[in-house]
Amino acid sequence: MIRDLFTPTHLLIVVLIAIVLFGAKRLPDTARALGKSLRILKAETKAMRDETPAGEQQTVKGQVVDGAPAAAQAPGQAQATAKQPEPQAH
Numbered sequence: 001m002i003r004d005l006f007t008p009t010h011l012l013i014v015v016l017i018a019i020v021l022f023g024a025k026r027l028p029d030t031a032r033a034l035g036k037s038l039r040i041l042k043a044e045t046k047a048m049r050d051e052t053p054a055g056e057q058q059t060v061k062g063q064v065v066d067g068a069p070a071a072a073q074a075p076g077q078a079q080a081t082a083k084q085p086e087p088q089a090h
């Protein structure tokens with residue numbers, strides 16, 4: 001079923017529809033822009049893959065990664081950080 005989508009007649013119909021929709025003048029520019037976007041996407045995904053190899057970062061549910069657990073803070077500290085600044089007289 002999917003094999004039949006890439007027959008020469010179907011591809012010809014798709015090309016003709018693209019020419020009608022975009023016009024013969026804009027079609028090369030559109031194809032160039034699409035190719036450039038695909039190259040950028042490919043480069044970014046390769047960079048992401050190289051940046052974080054598989055198995056290097058493992059996450060464990062239930063552990064706090066960025067410091068002390070929230071339950072270990074004193075109640076006074078939590079209130080001090082939530083204090084609003086006082087309005088100044090002009």
